[in-house]
Amino acid sequence: MEKLSEPGAIQSHIREIYSNNPFMTKLCPIDIEEIKCGEVTISFQTDPALHTNHRGILHGGLFLALIDSVTGVTGASMGVKVATASLSTNFIANARPGSRLTVKSHTVHRGRSSYVMEMKLIDENGKIIADSLATMWIVERFEEIPNEW
DSSP: OOOOOSHHHHHHHHHHHHTTOHIIIIISOOEEEEEETTEEEEEEEOOHHHHBOTTSSBOHHHHHHHHHHHHHHHHHTTTEEEEEEEEEEEEOOOOOTTOEEEEEEEEEEEOSSEEEEEEEEEOTTSOEEEEEEEEEEEEEEOTTSOSOO
């Protein structure tokens, strides 16, 4: 496949890549809302019957799964396949079971072998639920996706 240059084509291609990701389509159906180079927004509809713990609140592991998922899409937006080297998360508040959650990512550093990304998980009212900082190892490249666009 030749290198893509049109933002719409890049965004469509990334969506197509992740449409084949069973975690993001079946186990934890995530919607990719927005893709820019180095910045991605995803959302997820929580289900009280599936995503709560024994105390009836949303499980923190769900938050981590959403945060970690956005890092892969963010890497793809810069033409790289990434693996999590480090993920530091501050749990600030909880969200209402049944609410729609959004995760926004922003790349703060691009190195030769790793990228650093910041993420914010917010609820449908804009309240920050968690913030994270991730170091992502570059494990491979998407040759068809430019690293800048």
